[in-house]
Structure formats: structure tokens, C-alpha cells
Amino acid sequence: MAARAETIHAFDIAPAIERLKGILGPEGVLTDPAEVTEFRDPFQHASWREFEPGAVLMPSSVEGVQAVLRIANEYKVPVWTSGQGRNNGYGGAAPRVSGSLVLSLRRMNRVLEVDEENATALIEPGVRFFDLYDHLRATGSKLWMSVPDLGWGSVVGNTLDHGLGYNLTGDHVAHQCGMEVVLADGDILRTGMGGMTNGRAWQNYKRGCGPSPDGLFMQSNYGIVTKMGVWLMPPPECYMPGWLTLRNDSDLELLLEKLRPLMLDGTIPNQPMIINAVCAMSAFAGREDWYTGEGPMPESVIEEIARQPGFGRWVMRFALYGDEKVVDRQREIVEAAFGTIPGAEVSFSKYDGRNLPELDNPHERVQAGIPSMALDRMTRWYGGEHGGHIGFSCAAPITGRDGAALRDLVRTELNTAGLDYSGVIIVTKRSMIHVGLVVFDTEDEAQAHNAYAACRSMVRTAATLGYGEYRSHLDFMDLVAEQYDYNDHAQRRFNERIKDALDPNGILSPGKQGIWPSAYRG
């Protein structure tokens, strides 16, 4: 086996840190181990020593970011960037290459502009979902935003990592409009209509006149996004979150077949999430409340969970938004479509979207774009406060065949590894993401090892079936990239060409998504 790429390129961050202290000030450079450790992979076993931050840099301005890159180029040291670094199932803020300078943009957290008429915002990368929400409410804006299940992450960071939310603007990449990017050499690029000094349509028209590089700066290591446009939505007259429960595990296939036409024609306009029984229960209880035996939870216990009120073998949350009469009609269509599934139950709540009450159910809050942390406990199925998870997440067409294949693959491999199958399927208009929440007790080293091994195995098995990951944990980035093998890994070879052209010293996030600069390729 070849040497791991990150061991090829030696570097020393100490002189760079000294220089940076003078530029960023003491609050801009964290070297105290107690502070730096907060930027480790939060779910990595305490005895493991991969993906260790060398120090943490926290500039507060674009000029600060440029200064970091100037020094990094001078000393040829790697800089691993994150907005908030809260995508914990994929490694959090931790760098792929141990000893890297971790560049955290948490202090660049200004909402620069909200255009109420056109429902757009321009924000910095440290803005959390909580921050944007608070800003909108504090300034009297009526606009809704989209949030993922946990609100503590960076809006920009989530978008750049192809993250999803759950209302009309929940396809975050599709609702990004315009970027400012600091390139590796410190040059500042504004994409789309931001290419004009006084462009009127930077946050309205996604493209410019010429190639659009925005997609190039997502899930990559080609530049540091310092501003991004976000599309918001006007408040709907009517907000109607819905639930569907399935009695039988095997009816997942039928559900997906009934759901696809409703997604394609826009009857269901958000991103429904189909949650299996274990995963649904993990929002309310720990595993020990249901089962304390070794190995995967028996089918009989899962059935018992599924029989709880409001539960099922699968539960789908989704929502409708808009004119009340239109929404009422959409509800009828949805009920008619799902009514043909034996044992399926559908229910709805209904709210005035322009005058929302306090929503008790965290799922209803998420689909209304209200950030919270209520669903954080889902990762604590094993191990209580020490629970953790890895996301194993594949993209697929919306078909029963594909849903069954991914469910069976992930369940079989996790059960073989002695782990419970906790999974959700996030459905978008044209595709779905099956997320295996590979949950484990981070203090149980054997179980953690099993979880990682199962993920590695699933990446390979999924690829033989034609499924690729849409996002990946640090530990699997090379392995995942390896599966994109068409034409002798043309994607990787192309990505490396762009990398070498834009970042010849290889300072930006080496190894991100399996893209290594030339100095690390040996």
C-alpha cells in the first residue's frame, strides 16, 4: 500500500504562527491545547491521533484571511478552513492533515444585507443559522430562511458542503447566489454579477456572462468563500407540516414510488425526510431505554418501537406552503396518493405562516426554518453524552428499487458490525440521499473501530451498486474519491489540475475530498 499522502509533505507551522500573532492579535491565534482541542473531530476516540489541529486562526476580516494566506504561502504550511466547523458527522472543524493551521471563520459573522423585496441576503461565512434567524427577526424582516436539523452550523459552510434544509429554499446550493472568494494567492474573486463593481443583480441572477465557477468552490479546496448570497422565501399564507407513518418495513418501496410523482410535479415542495424507527426513537430516548443487549437490536424490539403512537417502521415528515386553498388541495392529493399504501397513516397540522405560533415539535420548527438544537440527541443512541456518529450518505434516484437497495446494504453491513441501523432518506425534487447515521459510543474503542470499518466497507459495496457518497467524513475522503473511477479517475485528475493552477503551493485544505496538491502527491 502506498504511503498516505499527508505523510509525504513535511512542514513546520511554528514560524508562521509567530508571524500571524503579530498580524491577527492574540484573539486571532489560538495555540493553547485546551482551546485547540475544541477543533478536533468531536467523535474521534480520545486515544486516536488523526486529524489533529496544529493551531487555530480566527481572522475577523477579509484582510485577515488574505494575511493568513500570505504567510501560509511564504512558509508553505497547510490551512484548513471551516465556517463554524459543526458538521460533526463528517469530522467537525478537524483538518485532514494533522498539524494544519485550522482557519475558523467564526468571527466573520456579519449579515451584510437583507433585501426584503427580492428575498435575498448577503452574509459572511461565520454566520450561523441561529444568527441569520435572529437578524431577520430583530430587524423586522418577514422573510423565512431554511435550516438543517441543527442550527449551530454556518449557513455558508453548510451550503458549500452541499447541505440541505427542509423548506422551499432547502436545496441550499440551488439557493446560493453570488460569492466572494479569496483565492490561495490572496486575490479576491466575485462570481456572477458581482464581477461588476456596482452590479445590481449579484444576489438575484446566479450567473454572469462567461463561465460560472461557484460549484468549483463547493466541496473543494480552491478558495475561501468570504461572502455569499442566500435566497430566502416570503412567508407563506399557510404552513402545513405533515406526517406519514408506515406500518411495514417493506412498504418503503411503495412509499417512494408514490412519493416520486408528488416531488416531480411539486405537490410536495419541500425536502421530505423518511426516518426509520430506530432513528425516530433516538430523538426521544437512548438505546438503553429499549434494549441493553449486545449486537444489533432484535427485530422484535424495533417492531415495538414502531408500534408507539406516532411511530412506524418508517415515518416521513414533510410540509406544504402557500395559499391556503392551494395547500388544502395539495393535502387532498397527498392523502389520496398515500391512502393506497396499506397501514399508512397521514396527518397534518396547519398554521398561519405570517403569524406563526410557538411550535412545540422540533420537526415542525425545522420545516418552518426556525433553528434549534432539539434534535441533537439523535447522535446519543449509544453512550449517552459520549454518543457520536458518522454520516454515510449516498445519492440515488427516487425509486423503490434504489431505496430498498440502500436500506438493505446499510442495515446488513451495520448489523454485521454489531450496530443498529439508524437511517433517514432525505428526498429532493429529483433525487434522494440515504443517510446511514452510523451511531456509536465514542468512549467504546472497539465499537468505534467497528463503526469506521463498517463505513469503509459500505463505501466500497455501495460503489459496486452504482451509489456514490454526496459528502464524506475526513477518514473516508480518499476512499470515496477512489470510487469515482470513470476513465482512470478523470474527476480526480481534473480536480488536481485545477488545484495546481489555483494553489501551486498547495496550502488550502490539502486532502479535502481526496484532492491533494502536487507537493503531497509524491
Add this chain to the structure above:
Amino acid sequence: MAARAETIHAFDIAPAIERLKGILGPEGVLTDPAEVTEFRDPFQHASWREFEPGAVLMPSSVEGVQAVLRIANEYKVPVWTSGQGRNNGYGGAAPRVSGSLVLSLRRMNRVLEVDEENATALIEPGVRFFDLYDHLRATGSKLWMSVPDLGWGSVVGNTLDHGLGYNLTGDHVAHQCGMEVVLADGDILRTGMGGMTNGRAWQNYKRGCGPSPDGLFMQSNYGIVTKMGVWLMPPPECYMPGWLTLRNDSDLELLLEKLRPLMLDGTIPNQPMIINAVCAMSAFAGREDWYTGEGPMPESVIEEIARQPGFGRWVMRFALYGDEKVVDRQREIVEAAFGTIPGAEVSFSKYDGRNLPELDNPHERVQAGIPSMALDRMTRWYGGEHGGHIGFSCAAPITGRDGAALRDLVRTELNTAGLDYSGVIIVTKRSMIHVGLVVFDTEDEAQAHNAYAACRSMVRTAATLGYGEYRSHLDFMDLVAEQYDYNDHAQRRFNERIKDALDPNGILSPGKQGIWPSAYRG
């Protein structure tokens, strides 16, 4: 003034042509002037000698495209690519650099796959809108596609040039999913999930795991797209095209203010086109039917056109699609919103979308995704069969202020040049494109000169107001790129870096969108 870039780099295509005849065969290499002339800018005055094709190459396969690039690299000759080359308002198939080999992909015209369940297709770049439509109907597919006003163009070519259609999938870039690209060195890249040899979701999930370069291959000269995924739509239960007419020119502003919320919340889900009186009449009559004087048509004649049945100072075509009850309700909402504009009239037709009758009105056909050439006569306002036009097309937010600014700018500059103002505003969910159809008699050299001069002037004036072109004619590509001036033309400098990395010999479409390879930059 600096030398024009295209004059810096000398080349000789003769030896390359000899080699290519042996590879592509006689039907793959056109050198007969009578055949080559078909690939000129169709609206350029006959005495002008810019943008002249050197010869035309017509490979029938990916291997043929690779062979062309191999030879072009060997002899360092420029290759200007088009699918059909029918975007006549922007220069047709003609190359930016005279003497270039024109690579026409018209013979690569296979519909490779249609997935009826998931409403997707995989097509080659020579597939015309007519071809895809015929394929769908001939194979019994029920799916609808999107078409622009004229059906003879390439689906891929239109998409790559940021073209628009007029139904639920009318934002063509947003409904592209997966590409195969031949890079300048002949290497083949498949984007997104096509990066896996047997990827299941290539036409379903737009991204892969890593950066997305698709936007980079649009409006650029970085590669040749040889396959592309297209999203289609299921047939709607109800298809309801609508018309709105405005009595007063100044009510355009109010219309845009009423329209924006209906676009943002999806009540109107297609791409409405707002057409001024002269443009609307040009679909039915020539200018001489209304006025034969010199200079711009007087206001009194325009008013007379506007008073014709079905006309107005502005006419908006738009359409609703879906469940009949939902569509009926959306109609009520639309009528209520526009009913507050004095002198506005709204009317609708209603069809069974799953069993469409023959549609007489070409606009109703276009919005149903049925290709035709009926609207071609709009470019023959002046000069009858010798009529031509240049598209001057700016992107803007959907506001009355922006609509009025662009209308006034284009009208004033065209009238000053002695030309009538023919214009449309194409409205998408979040932005609009004001297209000034700069119509002229291609045999009237003075008028053609005036038209070109007016366009050059408008590009500059628009930029001072913050409006950039979304697409540009060959003649203005450098000038348009020049307006994207933020940070010392960071976009152009970035585009050049990518160009040099991907195409070091500078063979692919030099000068496209103002992107020149290093050999031409002097």
C-alpha cells in the same frame, strides 16, 4: 488602442485540414466556400469580413472530436465549437477568430436515453429541440420538454449558453444534470455521479462528491460537451396559458411590482415574457405594414399598434401547469393581483395537458414545450427576408425601477440611432433578462452599422447603471467582459488561469466570452 487579440496569434489550418480529411472522411470536413458560408454570422453585412470560418468539421462521434483536438493541438490551430450554431442573434455558428476550424456537432444527434419514471434524458449536443420532441412522441413518452421560441437550435448548445425556455423546466441551466466533456487534450471527464463508471444517479443528482465543474463548461472555452443530462417534466393535468395586456407604457413598472411576489412564491411557475408593442407586432407583420418613414416609429403609430385587439403597450405571456383545482386557484390569485393595474386585461386558455389538442397560437405551443419556427419572423421587422437582429440582453432584479431603467436606456439609445425599440423582458423566479432585439436590415449597411454602434454604446451605459449582459454577440464579447471590472477584472484573470491550465495550446474557441488563451494575450 491595443491590437485586437485575435491578430496576435498566426496559424495555418491547411495542413490540419489535410490530416482531418483522412480521419473524418469527406462528409466530416467541409471546405467548399458554398458550404462553409452557411456557418458565417447570418446577419453580418455581406461586405464585412469578421468572424469568417476557415473550414467546417463535422465529426459523428466522441472519438472524432478527440481526433480533431489531437490534430488541432499538433498544429496549434483554433477550433470553434457549436451544437447547431443557431443562436443567430449572437453570431450563429461563426467563430470569434476568423479562419478558425468550425467544429459543428450537428451529426452527433442521438437521444441516448429517456427515463420515463424519473423524467430525464441523456442527449448528444447535436440534438435539436425538434429532435428531442420527435423522439419523445415517437417512442410514446408522455414527458414534456422545454423549448425556446425557435426549435431549430441544439438543446445542449442553448443550455451551455444560459438559454431559457418557458415552462416548468425552462431554466435550462437549472435543469441540466450531468455532462460528458472532452477536454482540450482529448481526455474525457464525466461530471457529478457520472464520475462513477456505473453511477446510478448521473441524471438525477446534480453534484458528485467534490467540486462541480458543470458551470465552468457553460459560456466558456474549456471543453467540448459531448453528452448532457436534461430534466423533463411529467405532463400536467391542466395547462393554462395566460395573457396580460397593459394599456399604458408606464404601467410596466407596476406590472413588475405585482409580478415579483407571484414569481417568488411560485404562483406563476414558468418564465413569463413581457413583450412591447413593436416586438409583439413583429410576430405578425413587417414594419412597412405600419410605417415607412425614416427614423424611429412615432409614438402615435406605436399607440395604434397597442390598440389592436389582443395587443397593448406591453403584452405578457405566461402559463400555469398542474392539478386543475390548483391551477384554477392560481388563476384567481393572478387575476386579483393584476386586476389592480388600471387598463390591464387578463385572459386564459385551458387545456388537458395529458391530451393536448393542436395549438394554433405559437406562444401557447412554446409554453407547452412544442418546438416550432413560427416566431422566426420577429427578426424581419426591417428588410423582410433580409431582416436580422442582435440580442442586447441584461440581467436585473425583478423591480419596477430596474425594468424602467432598462426600458428607458434601450429605447433612448436605439431611437437615437434611428432604430425602433423592440424589446422583451423574460422573467424567471428571482431575476429578469431585458432583451433588446436590435433589429435591422442586414442589406442596409448604414443601418447595420448603427445597430452595432448602438449595442456597443448600450453595453457601456448599462454597465454604469450596474447591469451586465447575460449573453453576448461575438462582436461585443471583449467589450462585455471588460465591464466585469471588479478588482482589476478578477473574473477575466481567473478565467485566463483556468484557460491556461486546461488548454495550454489555446486551441478551444479563443476569444469566447472574452477569454483569450495565453498565445493570444501577447
